[in-house]
Amino acid sequence: MDNRKKSLLLLVLAGLLVIVFLTGLTSSFYGYVLKKTGLEHSEKNSVYKYHYVMIIDNMDSQFWNDVYESVREEAALHDAYVELKGKDQSSEYTTVDFMDMSIAAKVDGILLEFTGETRLEERINEATAKGIPVVTILNDAPTSGRKSYVGINSYQLGQEYGNQILKILPKETKKVRVLMFLHDNSSDSSQSQIFNQINNRMVTSSETSNRIEVEEIKVPSGRAFESEEIVRNLFQNDLGPPDIIICMDEVDTEAVYQAVIDYNCVGRTQVIGYYKSKATLDAVLKGTMAMSLYIDTRQMGKYSVQALTESIRDGRTNSFNSVDLEFVTKENALGFVNNQWSSHEK
Known part of the structure; x- marks a missing residue:
């Protein structure tokens, strides 16, 4: 009888371990799928007042990832969640496709890197007509119905x-x-x-x-x-x-x-x-690259979210928000390197 009880107990424990393992495996796979499809953390949207989408052309770009970090930080201050969508090396979707998805999802606002893609201006106008404000970032679409442009002069x-x-x-x-x-x-x-x-x-x-x-x-x-x-x-x-x-x-x-x-x-x-990747900064410091253009990504993220939020809350829009730019040269490159180290340490 004792042996049968022990065997039954071991069997139950083994079953529990299998269930725990499968649950963890399923959870990890689900998280991976969400991340690859750009829907990571989307289930948390319900705790925010606003749901924005940021659409970019290159998900692997350090520049755009830095902008997105600034966007997320600023959005949190305005009770908004920002979902990132964009192309990577395996993506089959175009920028127009991501606009269609966002319009169909009835998001509260769209931050868009305008690429000049065919029919993209039509999608901007469609979103605007349906009450979804669009703010273009870095590259503008001045003849479209976009609410504001955040970038460079x-x-x-x-x-x-x-x-x-x-x-x-x-x-x-x-x-x-x-x-x-x-x-x-x-x-x-x-x-x-x-x-x-x-x-x-x-x-x-x-x-x-x-x-x-x-x-x-x-x-x-x-x-x-x-x-x-x-x-x-x-x-x-x-x-x-x-x-x-x-x-x-x-x-x-x-x-x-x-x-x-x-x-x-x-x-x-x-x-x-x-921009200011490690390889670019090293090349400028060595004198093998003349210089590199740096655009303030923190300002770009901050102004973009503010433009969307003001458009929704107050109906006000500023058609152009200019961000700072600077050329990284051999004389000032070390300062950018030190700033990057400081950011990593934080």
Whole structure:
């Protein structure tokens, strides 16, 4: 009898252990699925007054992840939850698809990185018509029904790029080629306006009008390794690489800088990079990259949430919220490195 009781007890304990294990396994898998589909923590939305969605083009971007952290922190102060949606290397959805999902879910507001994708302006107008305010971030859609834009002044940034180009121009009087990577095909996009302003500055300046040629390359979104292919062709063609290359995202910066190293162009091709990854800061400190553009991600996140919340609560909108920008150079790069260390320690 005792042996049968012991066997039964062991059997019950074994059953309980199996149940606990399966429960933990199911919970972990469920959490993984939620994270991969962009619905992580969505069940917590009910404790917040507002449900916002932030839609970006590249989920792997350090820049956009830093912006999102700032968005989440600011949203918590306004009783809002922010769900992040965007493309990664395995994503089959487009930005338009994510807009459709958000509109169907009847979210309270949308923060959108405008990419110039076909029909994206239509979706902005549809959301607005259904009472969902849209705030564009970094790249604007001024002819759409968006409520506000949070980002940079294209005219100002074009002027600043012009100033920086003048500082790193080769001393010789030879013709200088300046090339800029653009990432959307809309002629009135923020990036196109920046390019036009740089070109105007170079053409109208008496010291550069006859010796600088400003070119552009438009990089289509959606194809893996597109930037790497374009950069490789650029460095291998008969003309050779340009004297100065301006990058407008982190992927291009990494691809261009690696090509400068691989093709022994350090000192001959100057790179103006984007944001402040560890590799970029190291390159600027070493002098192998001329400089990198830094946009204040904390301001961008804060102003974006404030614009959405004010639109919902008060019906007020500010059509343009400008964030600070700065060029990271060899002279100030160490300060950015120290700030990154401080942030990691916190």
